[in-house]
Amino acid sequence: MRILVVNVNTTDSITQAIARQAQAAAAPGTEIIGLTPDFGADSIEGNFESYLAAIAVMDKVMSYDQPFDAVIQAGYGEHGREGLQELLNVPVVDITDAAASTAMYVGRAYSVVTTLDRTVPLIEDRLRLSGLWDRCASVRASGLAVLELEESPERALEAIVRQAELAVSEDRAEVICLGCGGMAGLDEQIRQRTGVPVIDGVSAAVTVAESLVRLGLSTSKVRTYAQPRPKVISGWAAKFMR
Amino acid sequence: MRILVVNVNTTDSITQAIARQAQAAAAPGTEIIGLTPDFGADSIEGNFESYLAAIAVMDKVMSYDQPFDAVIQAGYGEHGREGLQELLNVPVVDITDAAASTAMYVGRAYSVVTTLDRTVPLIEDRLRLSGLWDRCASVRASGLAVLELEESPERALEAIVRQAELAVSEDRAEVICLGCGGMAGLDEQIRQRTGVPVIDGVSAAVTVAESLVRLGLSTSKVRTYAQPRPKVISGWAAKFMR
Amino acid sequence: MRILVVNVNTTDSITQAIARQAQAAAAPGTEIIGLTPDFGADSIEGNFESYLAAIAVMDKVMSYDQPFDAVIQAGYGEHGREGLQELLNVPVVDITDAAASTAMYVGRAYSVVTTLDRTVPLIEDRLRLSGLWDRCASVRASGLAVLELEESPERALEAIVRQAELAVSEDRAEVICLGCGGMAGLDEQIRQRTGVPVIDGVSAAVTVAESLVRLGLSTSKVRTYAQPRPKVISGWAAKFMR
Amino acid sequence: MRILVVNVNTTDSITQAIARQAQAAAAPGTEIIGLTPDFGADSIEGNFESYLAAIAVMDKVMSYDQPFDAVIQAGYGEHGREGLQELLNVPVVDITDAAASTAMYVGRAYSVVTTLDRTVPLIEDRLRLSGLWDRCASVRASGLAVLELEESPERALEAIVRQAELAVSEDRAEVICLGCGGMAGLDEQIRQRTGVPVIDGVSAAVTVAESLVRLGLSTSKVRTYAQPRPKVISGWAAKFMR
Amino acid sequence: MRILVVNVNTTDSITQAIARQAQAAAAPGTEIIGLTPDFGADSIEGNFESYLAAIAVMDKVMSYDQPFDAVIQAGYGEHGREGLQELLNVPVVDITDAAASTAMYVGRAYSVVTTLDRTVPLIEDRLRLSGLWDRCASVRASGLAVLELEESPERALEAIVRQAELAVSEDRAEVICLGCGGMAGLDEQIRQRTGVPVIDGVSAAVTVAESLVRLGLSTSKVRTYAQPRPKVISGWAAKFMR
Amino acid sequence: MRILVVNVNTTDSITQAIARQAQAAAAPGTEIIGLTPDFGADSIEGNFESYLAAIAVMDKVMSYDQPFDAVIQAGYGEHGREGLQELLNVPVVDITDAAASTAMYVGRAYSVVTTLDRTVPLIEDRLRLSGLWDRCASVRASGLAVLELEESPERALEAIVRQAELAVSEDRAEVICLGCGGMAGLDEQIRQRTGVPVIDGVSAAVTVAESLVRLGLSTSKVRTYAQPRPKVISGWAAKFMR
Structure with a gap:
């Protein structure tokens, strides 16, 4: 099982600490991949930075090119979870x-x-x-x-x-x-x-994500978290469509 | 009094309709400026698009180079208001x-x-x-x-x-x-x-924004909507720092 | 636009202060009429006095014989708003x-x-x-x-x-x-x-009342605030029927 | 024990029906006094009439010149209970x-x-x-x-x-x-x-009122229902001061 | 009228004190029967003891062999009320x-x-x-x-x-x-x-129980508190079936 | 890791079905022990039976004489969880x-x-x-x-x-x-x-219990779920003290 653990800020040392903590909590056989967003603030302490982080996290996850089984958004109180849940078919867990x-x-x-x-x-x-x-x-x-x-x-x-x-x-x-x-x-x-x-x-989120995967559960797609509808997406944001 | 009315999607004809509606509701002497985000979806019907819109709206407002007295975020149920409230010193009204x-x-x-x-x-x-x-x-x-x-x-x-x-x-x-x-x-x-x-x-928001301006009221900066702290912001998002 | 600003107590100097404050907050062209109830307590600090004020305010407003566009009930936490909303077809705003x-x-x-x-x-x-x-x-x-x-x-x-x-x-x-x-x-x-x-x-209420008038909005009459049904009203209260 | 059961409208036949019902529910030794307000509407079906009833009930109770042990306000959903609780030292029960x-x-x-x-x-x-x-x-x-x-x-x-x-x-x-x-x-x-x-x-209220009296309980006077403060009360309402 | 007042712990002196208090609050003609559970803790200060008390109270009440008109469960914050309400056709009042x-x-x-x-x-x-x-x-x-x-x-x-x-x-x-x-x-x-x-x-509960009896009211049996369905009950608990 | 999965009724075939389901959801190395209460109803469909089950489950768990790491109470909407949490030092999970x-x-x-x-x-x-x-x-x-x-x-x-x-x-x-x-x-x-x-x-509870054990977490003992205080427990219930 491979779980992406996405930091919400751009500070790589924090990503590494989070990934270590996640790996320590993980069951044998669970691979933890720590990801750092490509843009945004080096720490998130407010709404402006958190909104930036929301799309930076989506951007990073959507451009990850290997298969994965679950995503953990490793920021406390940050925006963005619902967006990931729409975009993905695997479970999303916010810490x-x-x-x-x-x-x-x-x-x-x-x-x-x-x-x-x-x-x-x-x-x-x-x-x-x-x-x-x-x-x-x-x-x-x-x-x-x-x-x-x-x-x-x-x-x-x-x-x-x-x-x-x-x-x-x-x-x-x-x-x-x-x-x-x-x-x-x-x-x-x-x-x-x-x-x-x-x-x-982070540790708690690893066990939740593993549990969801093992139970064969993922985000319900009947309403709130249905796949985004086809849209013309333009400007910088068009990269999300690739 | 100048009020920015920001559409949340990239469809210009909707921006124009919104601005017309806003101007019709405005008091004499209120100038309405309709803004269309530079990136994002042509309509917003979900969280992914709404999160994109949140920063597209902030981006558009922050790069507007004329003085203004209030901002109206003209999307129904969209993310982003709290971010604008942090970044600005003028009132922000969500429709x-x-x-x-x-x-x-x-x-x-x-x-x-x-x-x-x-x-x-x-x-x-x-x-x-x-x-x-x-x-x-x-x-x-x-x-x-x-x-x-x-x-x-x-x-x-x-x-x-x-x-x-x-x-x-x-x-x-x-x-x-x-x-x-x-x-x-x-x-x-x-x-x-x-x-x-x-x-x-939109009409209601125009009267609320005008009222706040006339009463000399703007966003409280003591806690939730305090100005963002100085941060290293990198990658694409660095443009917000310009 | 003419707005009645009704004090809830019988102290005329307070009515005048309220009316001055209201006029200062009003848009050009808005006429503020301060009204003092004909009966009741000289200040309201409890339920008994507030219930008296509720009908004293209704009485004063209903016997005002000029046209008006909105009513502001200028007491904080007082009873009576819903009664005024039933009796009138113009907007009622409680401060x-x-x-x-x-x-x-x-x-x-x-x-x-x-x-x-x-x-x-x-x-x-x-x-x-x-x-x-x-x-x-x-x-x-x-x-x-x-x-x-x-x-x-x-x-x-x-x-x-x-x-x-x-x-x-x-x-x-x-x-x-x-x-x-x-x-x-x-x-x-x-x-x-x-x-x-x-x-x-008071200032806030003036802008709300003006906004409602300008938007062409008034109290919904489909249920809670429908016009009172025809009744036999007797005793002192019969004056409300004139 | 004497309990006043106050109708909220001016229809005497309803007062009598209420009083009969109350007496039937009362314990031996409980005397029920039915009171009809001196003014107001012949039935209460809205806020305007209910606010009138609130003071008509207070007026009627305050001018009752015999001792009594509790008051029942026999209107469903009407205004006024808190006023009675301020004015009286005996329990007040709303049906x-x-x-x-x-x-x-x-x-x-x-x-x-x-x-x-x-x-x-x-x-x-x-x-x-x-x-x-x-x-x-x-x-x-x-x-x-x-x-x-x-x-x-x-x-x-x-x-x-x-x-x-x-x-x-x-x-x-x-x-x-x-x-x-x-x-x-x-x-x-x-x-x-x-x-x-x-x-x-009405029946339920009789048993509640009797219970409160028997338990020696009445309205707490430390805050919300403290006796009204001395006030200059003028106009029609001055009769409450007699 | 006979009311059972059931202590929740096994300390007889507390049962006696409760029964005295109940009798003092009771109307003339109300007989108070104090009951002490046959098993459980000598005082209840937690969930484990409270769950024991819940069935000890049911057990004691169900094995009482005289007619009675109401039951008072005389423990503060204890489990069990809903069970008694299912088992009995007379009112149950928790203090x-x-x-x-x-x-x-x-x-x-x-x-x-x-x-x-x-x-x-x-x-x-x-x-x-x-x-x-x-x-x-x-x-x-x-x-x-x-x-x-x-x-x-x-x-x-x-x-x-x-x-x-x-x-x-x-x-x-x-x-x-x-x-x-x-x-x-x-x-x-x-x-x-x-x-x-x-x-x-305890005193309050006596007046509530008396009131319910006098009003001819008892527990609704249409849903939550319907009589338990016939079951095979075995082991120690089978005594409840006698 | 050994997890006790306790049925709430006395029907052994249901215990077996629950245990099978639990084992299927369990991680490798987790041993599931299905337990059937020694007394109570053969199915639980109401408060009376559920209160019986609450202590029957506690009784069964407390008399289990092997070490275990967590307990799952496998009844939906049943009483008793808080009692188990007081009595045990390992995590308790209600399905x-x-x-x-x-x-x-x-x-x-x-x-x-x-x-x-x-x-x-x-x-x-x-x-x-x-x-x-x-x-x-x-x-x-x-x-x-x-x-x-x-x-x-x-x-x-x-x-x-x-x-x-x-x-x-x-x-x-x-x-x-x-x-x-x-x-x-x-x-x-x-x-x-x-x-x-x-x-x-049941499956969900297995993953929750395993997660708590793996994270080294168990019930907080500072207040609500503190160990029961020493008491004189008598009558049938004295068996809980063994």
Whole structure:
């Protein structure tokens, strides 16, 4: 089984970290292919960049020329999932959803700890639309930017732990979701520090994708995610038609 | 006052129809500038095309080199509004929202009549996220594609009237919103046929935009719609940085 | 265009302040007529007084003997709007709704800052019923009574700014609505102090009313707001039948 | 124990029917006093009349000069309850609420069958505000006006049974609430015809009021229903101050 | 009228306290029969014990060999009500629901103060399912276990008062429900200390049960609570079939 | 990895069918152990039987004397999951939840097709409490009892297909969940007949349980699902303490 794990930003080191995390979570026989978009921002912390990422991810996936069995969109709270679901016949898993649906099996309420405060509304919106909001106790910001996670892992850990503890004590979360693809690998340390299960979205998404493939399930094509209709697509975007 | 009215598809005749409708609704002294994206699909009927349109609209607006006072995104149920709100300091009005908020002043519940069934979920999602869903009685599809509206205006009228009547009798709607930028101009006929107020989103959006400008109001920059942070943006998307 | 702006209490100086604010927000050619009810309380801070105001407003509007194009009910969170909508064929705009629907265009969530704590539930109920509650971050009380706003403008300003700041920092509001007709005119100062857009309901309502008139829209008469049925109305209330 | 049962319209024969129904449901030792408002409409089928009734009911209750232990507002879906709760120190029970809260003990979902379609939104709004909406399967209209219930009891019975049957089969209601004070007395026949429990709001309200009195409970005065503040009340309304 | 009041735990002294409280609230002529389950835990503070209690209560009620008119399940937030409703033809009242529905008549929002934090989610779930959640301001834990209420009544009182005060000041509750059958009898003292109405669920349930009986109402058998279908029931559980 | 798959009824042939289905879905190296409760009903179609099953399942699992890695409760809409989560340190997966969370990855809305109409409310309640209700388009009954599925597989197939088709055309479901453990194995045929993805809950639960184990995740013990406190448990139930 081959699963594409697509980073949403153009920072290759993050793609590599995500792919390592994904491969570690994968079952024997699952091949993980990490992809970095060809254009866009080096980190995504807002709607403008996220919309760019949405098409950059579609562009990258649609131009991948080998067969694959599933796609993981490895950005937390980003736009674009529904577009991929229309374009592809294999399952598409967003790590925002995978973390949330996994969290709900191990606790009554979960919180997400993410990077900057400005990304909180994006995550909330994505969870609302995917129907996984009801048991969300809170989405909390650590105050660190995506790229700071790589630069200052110690500081990042402390900031995330602090918010995770507040989520448990104030918001009654019983599970923590790590709300950024770039936090891959911190789950074990945060679990030890907080005493609650901690979900890494990339790992969770790998198991969801593998499960869908093994069950022979893929995106329903009867309505929302039906194949795009034939259109005249012009300008730069015409490359999507090749 | 100058208001940019941006079509979401690349069909110029639709841009012209939208701009005419907008100008007809505008107050004396309001200049309407119709813009057509430089890339994307000739009509938008799904998420893939809508995500393309999101950045095509941002691209077109950001490369407009004259001053303007507000922007109207003239697509029904399309992605992208939040990105424009981050990038701009002037008000941004989506016709989906403008139709809904206007409808709520003239009836207890409203329905949207749109084009194809596959666009219904997009409109529902947009209304949910903008907080205008609570009084939506239904979103109904006429079954006609965007471009068929232009080609067969008679047939379009009949199909829309039929769904509008069902919305009133079955779903208890008291107002109808025309759920497609391309329906601009049909409102009066449908009002006569159904006996309920009919809202054209483009016209409604013009009055909302003018009102915001006159009240000296624009997008709050304290959190969700703060200016994008400085980023390295590369590849094709680097043109956004110009 | 002539718009009736009806105060909900019997204090004439408040009517005048409201009318001035309305006129300042109005387009050229819009005539604002301020009306004071003939009976009721000199300020409205609870349900009993608000129910009295509901019929006092209907009474005043129905006995106005000149033509008019729209009515604005200039009380925040008061009863009565639906009654006016039944009785009239021109649009009716409540400032509670106008502030909220305008706020939603310039921020993801809004808070209302009102007078006494006891009026908070009234405002919440009105927003729930008009379908504009979903993006309300909070309704906060300044602790000052309606008439104290006039007597101690400085103290009022401070109390409102304090709650507005808490709404932004604690409740994640991105816009503030001034939740009392008597706060008309404070918007600019509070905007400077808090750094977020501030909505005066009276001004917002003027632009909404003007927009509805210009779009040729008025209350749907097919169900909820149909003209009252012929009835035997007796006792004091019979004056409504004249 | 003395309970005031206040009709909302000015039709004395309906007051008498309501009072009879209340007395039949009352415990030994409970005295029922039926009151008819001094002004207003002879039947309430909309917001205008309902707002008039709200103050007519308050007026009638406040001018009742004997002691009493509780008040029942015997109109379905009418305005005014919160005003009475402010003015009085004894419990206030609205028959809309009493029917709903009683229904929820004997079935998972209830439907209300009322008179004209135009009163449906009023009932829905009242149930939403009183927090009893969640288990409401539907509010259905029989199509008969309030006064027709008295004039054509046979026809009324048939029309109500038909809607009750649809509520059970289509909307999955397991209990029916009779949604009009004027339907008092029809419960037993409708129960026989539909096979589900049928709640008469007046009877239910009597038991709720008696229970509150016996438990020594009355309206909380800490916030929403605190006594009205001292005000200058003028004009016709000044009579409330006597 | 004979009402069975069934304790959910096996502690006989609690059964006696509950029965005393019930008898004190009962109308003349109502006979209260307190029942203690034959198996299960001596106090219920979690789902495992609560599920045991659910069948222990059914077992005890089904083996009671005298006629009775209603059953009260005297545990706060426990499982089992729906099972009793299926098995019996007389009304079943859970004290969780009775406290909440009574509270809603005397205040806009209510809070529940219960024992241990771990029981909070059970109470929340029960209120959600019974449709009485909408006006719940909060469910707060005093931190005392069920059996500590009996052992240290003074300490219990203080702990409950403290949470009740916070519910009023922080969560805007206007009424307090005592969230444990074992708190029976503390209502008057807590009311004096907090100044808001305080509801004892057992007392409230007695009045609800009496009201249903007097109104001739019992559980609808058309769907959710229909009599169990004939089944082969084996093993220990076969005793339910006798 | 060893996973216990516990049937909720006492019919051994259903246990065997469920276990076969589970083993077919399991990864290489996963051992499936099918368990049949020692007491209870031979099929579960209501709350009484479901409450019995809740403790019968706990009883069976707690007396299993070999190590295991996860438990699947293989009943649709049954009580008991939270009790197992308290008692165990390994993950617990209910097939109701597993089907729903899996469905949400492959379609925007899902419907459940179950057996008898009386089981519909149980399934709805379970989905509400587990936070997976938001995207549920409907729960539909085929009208066939659990044991009829085994007796008349052809008739069962037709009845389920008919409801699945209505769910797609009327309720806008894009995925179908088979709402009964006894439907295991029908998924492929129904998928072919309806053209939408069909989820078998047992298979889905196996992949969820395996994923949780592989990710090293288990039930959070900080609040709702903390280990039961030490109690005196007496009577029949004392066997749980062994």
